[in-house]
Every structure is written in structure tokens, then in C-alpha cells.
Amino acid sequence: MGAYVIRRLVQAVFTIFGVMLVTFLLFRVVAGDIAGAHLGPKATEQQKREWLKKYGYDRPLLINRQPDTRWYDTQFAHYVSTTATFKTRSLINNEKLSDTILERAPYSLAITVPALALGWALAMVVSTLVAYYRASLIDHVGVFLAVLGMCVPYLAFIMGGQWLMFKVAPSMAYGLANPFNIFVPVVISVVAGLGGSVRFYRTVILDETTRDYVRTAQAKGVPLPSVMFKHILKNCMLPILTNLIMAIPFLIMGSLLLELFFGIPGLGDLLLSSITNRDEPIVSGLTFLTALIYVLGTLATDITYVIFDPRVELT
Amino acid sequence: MGKFYAIAGLLVLALVLAPVGFLALRKKADYGDRTVLYQTYSAKVKSIDPATCGDTTSASMQGQVYESLYTYHYLKRPVEIIPQLAAEMPEISEDSRIYTFRLKPNIHYAPNPCFGIKPDGSFRTRTVRADDFALGLKRVADFHLQTPLAWSFLSERIVGLDEYRARCEAYREGDFSRYDMEVEGLEAVDDLTLRIHLKAPFPQLIYVLAMQTYAPVPRELIDYHLATEPGPGDERRPIPISRRTAQITQVEQIVGTGPYQLTHWQQGALMVFERNPEYRHGFYPTEGEPGDAEAGLLDDAGKPLPFVDVLHYECILEDMPAWLRFLSRQTDVSGIPRDVFDTVITPDRDLLDKWAKQGLRLSKFTDPTVFWLAFNMDDPVMWASKSLRHAMCLAFNVEDLIEVLYNGRGRRAVNVLPSSFPAHPIAGPGPYYRYDMEEARRQLDQARSELAAVGRLDANDQFPLLTVDLGGRDETSRRMGEFIRQQFEPLGLRVRIELNDWPTLQQKVHNKQCQLYAMGWHADYPDAENFLQLYYGPNIEKGTNNSNYRNPEFDALYDQVTVMPDEHDRNEVYARMVHMLNEDCPVLLLVEPMYYVLTYDWVKGYKRHPFAYGMTKHLRIDTQLRREMGGR
């Protein structure tokens, strides 16, 4: 068990390094003429060179082979050190990334956390109902609607929702002037994801329903609702909650599109605008943060699984 | 199991309601009895430091707090320079190289802790001195500050300033002792007299000094806000040099003489300005241009400014929500988004009755802005064939462009200068800036032989594929691209459109990678030199001449005209230069846009100024009328 944990930790470290490398390379390439982007069209060549020197973009990317310099005096090394010590600063307003994250994360979470909770609750109710009345009209209609819901483009949900709000309550269609406005993107997120969740949960529940112990219980005269709530759902919780927990690392980034459409000043919106504005440190920093949370989250899930589920084999 | 459901249910409920609690706890704006102007802005503010200001949004916001030596008269057109922090127009020496500015006495900065804190906790202030202007100009020249726009107007103009910039490089960014160095051309003769020594006559200097980017900066600001930081208790402790930044980035660090102070800034969301108690030198003009009195623009003549106590600007990036805010009377002033235009304006370009009944007023303005498609004169195809350029200009139906993509808001640009500039009518319209398909085809035939002569036709003896780069990826740019393609199709020219975001386009243009690209220019000041510099040969190196147009005769005239002190003489020469451009067609002129602005009846004194920022101080809100009409 200990060996397994150590092995996963080592893998996680490699993955984190890999993520750092990928994000670094990708966004350096994306940045393009970063000096020009920040100095504007009236900047001269010389001003650009001065700017690049000031922010360290004139150093080699990965390995420094120039004479009289340390081999690790590179952009990559600088990136790693500033990210690891939370010293990343924006190129635009010099604000520390850590401050920005603290300021904006609550807005992103304000959409994703309620959406996750409400989505789970609603999907559980619907899928239990549908699985209970298996093969009846309710089941068929439910599955049909779920499949339909899965096939409608996400953008259609967003645009449709916003259109509806413009017609019904225009002040709620954008922005956070009123705290309750946040429920518009939350509801859209829940509705858009409901189809997929219902199908998945229904499959898990039905799988469980076909097990022997259920038949035995029914044969012994235990009424089905009782079996359902006391035993089946309990055993379904593990895969369902695992699925839920896998989504937690991505909560903090919020939903890019929802934030864009509804003017929510969250991290997703920041990421998108940083890419457009070529605010390279912020982009790299945020992406790395997301990846880090994801890797740690998966690691935690794996280890918890091993501790709690005796059936899992260690590879 | 029942317990599980109960807990799960409660948890879900808590998580769902949590954001409401969090959001409700945010500070709510409550302004009491004060008059508030509500407006939205649609791009993020990038800079609150006057020296680094480079975009119109930042400039609009900075105009509320910073002022420079001169400004423009609010009402008079054509525009007129009037003294703002200077007491009068400058005294200019015989050779036009020495300008002496006398400052108004008793102009105070907004109260700020950098000047000291009184026993009762309020902040002190002091009067503006000549050396504050010198410091402001030195900061623009400072190597360590990103000032490409502000510096572009001063570089190589003032004696000693370029050398100063070079010497700054040797200092570290946090070492502010460099601001103590003397600059030969910036002389603070006494507290109220500033003298500037120029290398050569610079007739546009007066316009340059009307930009608030050259606002005075008190030395105390640097020493207090940039060199020290809040420490334990109420103390300030010094920041080590290596950690200091030379740029103003925090709200508290803004020290200006303008009518307002920035009191709240949530980046990308909200900006709130409140009245500056020390502002006493602004008054509503007593005269204007014909028509102003009838329009009610002289009702407040002579009264002290500003009228509004609080400016509340909300950042809304999307057109529609901003428009809906305006319709529901949550804001006081707005533009008209393209897509709702037909529902607001009649085909005759007037406000639909139903909107006028709702208390809306329409104002139309022409800004000195021109949009065009630039030909890269260094591109082998574009350079080789003048007839091709002529043909493309003649084939492009700009009237359709204005109708379809601009809702008719604009007029065709017929020479490179905006129509409000005096040299424009003198020069007259260019012979190729009109729609004439027959002539276009004739020019195209000629172009074919011109290109064949240099071997630039492609394998099938057809015109090569042309690429047009646009600077935007949004729907507007896409539509523009489709329109452009369609315009050249009848000529048989194949065009490919590349959508780029703005930084990429600038990069490509700078590296001369574009064949044709879309560009616009908003005049910085009312002198044709501002537009003609875009075609001046030596500016190719500097990066402002991006169509790579080289014409030695044009350059010679440019050298001549930039040092001519008399405006009338200049206009004659400008007209000749424009003639050359009309013939050579280095650009395909498109539109001079018009701006349609809607205000509610309760907003008084609105007149958009083509150049100046910081004119919001002239607006007055009839709060009772606003409440009666269902506003805030």
C-alpha cells in the first residue's frame, strides 16, 4: 500500500512537470510578438527590445548555452520558480496572480458549486424515478428527454436562456447587479448537464438493480422502494460520488462560456481575456494551477479509493 | 440511510444558496443625496498612470482626474485651444524654439496623504508648480516606463530629453534619483513659469500639451506612494529598490488637478469618481458656436464646474446588456448598437417618434477618424501596379459598405484627411476614390500588363490571390471580410481574408507580412500633420508609416511643412501633399464614421468633443426629472 502511494506520488510529480513544460511551451509560442501586444502599435523596435529585456523574454527558452551565464538562466527556469513561489505577476497591471485568484475565484465558484450540487440532486431524483419505473412510459420518456438534452448544443442552452431572460426579466439577463442573477447561469448549467447525468446515473442504478441480492430481497418480500433506498442507492453512491469528485478540480475555473455571456468576473473570464491580451504569465499561471489541482485531485481520489474500497486491486 | 438523505439535502441547499450570501455582502453603492451620473464603458481600463496611457478607454477615465497645461474649448467649433493649468497662451520666441508658459497660481492638487496628514486625519494638498510639469515630462521620457504613445510626440523634440532617456537606462527601475537629473530643455524658471527649449520649431506642441498624458506629477507622489508602502500600524516603511515599480497602479496613488477623484476601481467591473473638493478653476463656457444657445448648451454659462457629484461607470463588455441597461433607464448616455439600429432610427436618420416620446434625444457627431484598407507598398504585387490599386479603389462600393455595415452612419472618405480639417476641401477629392466599375475594369486591364511585365501574374496568367488581414475575430470583422471579398469578385480578383486579433495584426504589419490590411486613425490633434506622418518615409523605421509608402517629393514637403509656424501656409502645403497621395493611392479609403449618441432629457449640456477627454464635468443632471421619468 505504501509502495502504491509512493508510486502514484512519483507519477504525479512527473505529470506536474509535464504540465509545466507543456503550458510553458504552448503559451510562449502563442504569445507571439508579446512586446508589440503590450506596447501598442506606436512602439519602436528599440522600445520593444527594452521591454523584452525588462521582463526576461530575451533569455533562451530551456537551456542557456551562452558564455558567461548559468545554464539554467532561462525562461523556463524563471517560469518554474515564479510559479512555485506564487510570485507570478500580470504584465498588464502588475497585480499578483495569487491576489487576483482570491478576488475572482469566489465568482467562478458561485456558478459551479451550486450547479454541481443542484445538478447532482436533480439528476439523482430523476434517475431514481426513471430506474424505479423501469421499462414503463416514464422510463422511455425520461431516457428520450435525456438523450435530447445531451444533443442540444451547449451554446443553444446559453443563448436560449439569455434570450428568455431578456424577454422576461431583462435586468437579470446579464451581470450581477442583483445577487439572484447568479441563478441564471447556474440553472442553465444544470439543465444543460442534466441529460448526460441522468443517463449515467440511470445506468449505474440499473446495473445495481440486476444484482442477485436485489432479487433475493424482493423474493423475501421486501418492498421495492425500501430495497431501492436502503441498499441500491447506497451501493451506487461510490461510482456516482467518484464521478462527482472528479469534477471538483475544474470547479475553480468556472465555465468559460457562461462567464463570458453573463459578465461574471470569474477565473474563466480572466483566462480568456488573458489569452486575448497576451498576458502570458497569467495564462501560464492559471492553466498550471488548474492542472495541478486536477492532478492532486486524481491522486487523492485514487488513494482514498484504495483505502476505502477493499475490492480495488493495486496495480 | 435516512440520515444520509437529510444531510445531503441540507448540504445541497446550503451550497446553492451560498453564492447569494457572498454576492449580497459585496459593497453596495449608496450615494445618498448626491447627484450621480451612470454610464457604461465597453473595454477594460489599462492604465491609470498619465504617462503610460495609450488607449481611448484609459484616456477617457484619466481625463476625469488629470489635466494638462491646455485644453480645448468645450463648445467652439472648429476646435480652439484654451489655457487650462496655464494662465494664458504661451510666449513663443522669435525662432519658435523657446516656449514660456506661465501657470495659474493657486491650482491645488486633490488632497492626498503624500502631501501629509492633518491632525484630524484628512489629507493635505499643495499648489501646482512648474517643476511638477518637468517631472511629468521626465516620466514620459523615462526608460523604465512603458510610454510609447506619450513619448512618440516628444521624442527628438526637446533639447536634452532624449539624452535623459538614454541616461535613465543606467539606473534601476526603483532608483528614483534619476528624476533629480536636470534636463536642459525643461526649465522651471520659477514656481509658476515653465520654459521648454525645442530642437526645431514644432507648431503642434500646443496641441500635444493639451493631452492630459502630460499632466503635472508632484515629487511627493513618487517619494510616498512608489518608494514606501504601508507598514505595521500607521507607519510607512520603505520598499527596497529592487521591488519598486515606477508606474502608478493603485487608486490611492492618483494625484491630479482634475474635477474628480477616482475613489473606487474594481478592475473590469466598476469605476467610481467623486468630486474633487480642491477643484475650483473650471467654469462652464460663456460662448459657443451658432446653434448652441438654441440647443440649450449655454444655459449654464459661467457656472462653476463640475455639476455632477459622482460618476458611476460600469464595465459591460457586450453591446446588448449595456443597451438594455440604458433602455431601462439605469444609465444616462449610450451609443446605439448596430443590431438594434433600425428599431431606433428612421431611414432618414432621425429618432423614431416613439423614442422621442420616451424622453430620448439623439445627437450626431463626426469624429476626425478615417478607416481604410492599406496597401503594403513593399509587397511586390502592390508596388508594381499603380493601376491595380486604382482599379481596386474604383471597384469598392463604399456607399454600400456604409449602408450595410455601418447602418448608414458615416460618409465616404475621399481623401486621406478627415473632412473637418481645413486642408481637406483645399485638396479636394481624389480621382480614384469613387465607385466606377467601367473605369475600374479599364484600370485592371492596364494592371494586367503592368504585372505581366514584372512577372507577377500567376501560372494561368491570372491575377495572383490577394490577402487582406483584418484586426478582429468578432462578428463585425467577419462580416467586413465577407463584404470585402464580395466587392472584388466582379473584377475577377480572388481575395482571401485573414482574421487576426489586434496584437497579431500589429505584429504582422510591423514585420511587413501583410498585403492589404484594415486600419483606422483617430486624429490626436486638429492638424493634418497627424495623418500625413503616416506616409512619411523616415517613419517607416519608426513604425508609424506602415503602408511603407516612400516618396522623396512628399518627404521633402513634409520636412518643410513641419517647421512652418503659420497655419494658413501649412494648409497649402498639406493640400499639395494630399494631391500626391490621391494620385498614388497607397490606401483604399473607406469611411469617416459618424457617432450617434442617445441621451435622456434629464442630461443637460452634452456635446461630444472630437479630441478632448475629461469633458464630463460640463454635464448636468436634472435629478428630479430623472426620478419622475422612472430613472434612478
Place this chain on the structure above:
Amino acid sequence: MTTTAPNPAILAAPVQQGRSLWGDAFRRLRRDPAAVACFLVIGAYVALAVGAVYWYPDFLETQNYSERNLPPSADHWFGTDVFGRDVLAKTLLGARVSMTVGFMANAIAVPLGLALGVLGGYFGKWIDDLVVWLYTTLASIPGIILLIALKYAFQGIILFEGTFIELNLSGIHGLYIALGVLSWIGTCRIIRAETLKLKSLDYVTAARASGQGRVRILVRHIVPNLLHLAIINFTLGFVGAISAEVILSFLGLGVEVGTPSWGTMINAARLDLVVGRWWEAVAACAAMFVIVLALNIFGDRLRDALDPKLRI
């Protein structure tokens, strides 16, 4: 000893057909009305993708400025767009982009995922570690960010210019490549898991014992048993590619100007909806909805049909 002549009756008796996985699956699908219906729909879209261009050869040049933004009518069943062009035509032409992107992106992603998954699963050790590291790293970064970043990186790059296989990376070609290069992860995971299972099966061990080369075993025994998974992933990946194209076009990073696509139609309609111009958005969304539905249902049925455990 007498030799017995072969009995003609026995020879003439029909030999029972061997039932392969594919034949079985095909038979099952043929009998399933939903699957058949969906297959026909998919076929129709493919036909549109190929044929619509011939039907409306000069679509883009039908700009008619006097007929802009008209609502649906007898002349124009779905109204007209901002330049006066018929929205129905635009929708049908848009199928080309979506179907091509779906196909090409998966044509890159699925073989890539298959190859890496098999290599990792079969050869194990450091190759496997490398493959797992690669897909875990890529999976940790939100896909949409990678896509946006790749598209930004591809701006303005044109490979093999002037040749037959000219690739304009800022347009649709870049879209295929970006999507292909990022969507192989799902396939790879599944293939790798299956390969690990197959590797330990008896017949493989037997083949190894009989001295067959590793590569030969790979090609003859393992890969054929993975193809059904590849096909399923292809079908389901199609949907993902179409959705991604729509979102990227929406962000302005999709196809080049002048190519009609559902994503650009939805983007154009963003502001139109609020003023009541619904036809362009609805047309594009409906077109997308139908093909996504058909692909989802067909993919599901295909998976059921190819599942050896569900033998009737």
C-alpha cells in the same frame, strides 16, 4: 478394402455460415429500426456535405443588399442573413464543414489513440509509462484552453504552400489538426485498457509460446480485436468534434472567412436573438441537433451490436 465414393448428398448439404463479430453486428443493426433511421440521417448529411456545393455553387455571391435580414417566408424558408443570402442554403452548406471536421479530426485522433494505446498496453514498461504520462499531462489541462492556445499558435501559418496538399492552419485545416491532436486521449485510454486485458488471454500466451514474433501477434491477434472499439470511438468522437468546431467558430477561431458553418451562424446570431431575429440561430442549432442525435443513437446501438456479451 473398398473406397467409398463421397456421398453427393453430404456434399450438397448447406454448410453453416461462420458467424463473425462483424456479420453479427451488421445483422442486428439491420433489424433495429432506430439504428437504420439514424444511419440514413447520417448518410443524408454526408451526401449534403459532398453535394450541397454543387447545388449552390455561387452561394457567397448571392449577396443581395435589398433583402437583408428578412424573416422566413415562402421565398426563403429560413429567412435571409445580414447580406441578404438565403439561410437555408447556408445551413445546408454548413454541413460540409461540420462533417469534414468530424471526419478529419477523428481520422487523426482515433488511429493516433489506437497506436499509442496498443503500444503502451502491449509493450509495457517505459513505453507504457511514457504513454500514460503523455495522456495524463494533456488531460489535466482543460481541453478548451489547449484548443484555443493551439489555434492561436496556428495563426497565419501555411504549410506546403502552393502544393496540392496546402494546409492553411489558420482555417479549417488547423481545426482538424488541433482537434485531432487533442482528442486521441479518450480512445487511447480505452484501447490501452483493452490491450492489457487481451495481452493476458490464453490464445495470446499460446501464440507467444509457439514462437510468433511480438509484432506479428500484435497485428494478427490484438489489433483486430480492438477495431470495434476504434469504430465506436470514431462515431462518438464525431459528436465532440462538431461541438468543438461550433464553440471555436463562436470564439472566432474556427473556419476562415467566407466559409459557411453552423458555428459562425450561431455566433452571428448572438445579438440578433435579442432583437427577435431567431431564424439563423435556430436553423444552425436544429441542423446540429439532428446529426448529433443521430450519431449518438447510432453509436449506442453500434456499441450494443458489437458487444460480444450481448449475444441473442
